[in-house]
Amino acid sequence: MKTFCPRYPAPTRLIRSLFVGLFIAAALAPAAGLAAAAAPANDAAAKTAPLHGGAVTKVSGQVFETQLAPDGVRVWCYAGNAAPANVEGAQGTVKLTLADGRSLDLKLAARKPAAGEPAIYYCPMHAAVVQREPGQCKTCGGMKLYTQDYLFAAADLAKVAPNTAKAQVHLTGLDASPAEVTFAPTFAAPAADTAHPKAGS
């Protein structure tokens, strides 16, 4: 009859030490949880970036705001926590079907807010840092805040009531997962658009 190799602990001892380890871990876990809760949670309270009166669509954990403005289509991108998302490198298309019979295939490209357009500034590292004025992120120790860029396609939509239009938006190269999305925003009542009075002029 074979005996246990003395180099290894007896199974019972091994199991007992495992249980002791688990017990200690279980005892420590609540304390660790409390410590984590007490620590400042940088991005737990993400600020919601102000919207622009466009149609908000949630797609695969990301949020998109699509606006039909007199000078064209704008799409703002947000992370799932509603913090502004970086659109550098993103592009896309938007297919518009208008009530006047026009069907437009437009190309969306990233751009900065034009002069006169209200802009939003944010820290890509700290979702709680979202403001209307340029500045620096104090949490980062002085990093210059990003401007919230958006995707734009020029088109003459001056006589288009958004709620009479149908749109299909396709975006690629997003700084998120998935990097490619397709969605059809639903436009509500005609937007009283005062956000971009001078844009495109």
Ligand SMILES: [Zn+2]
């Ligand atoms: Zn920061």
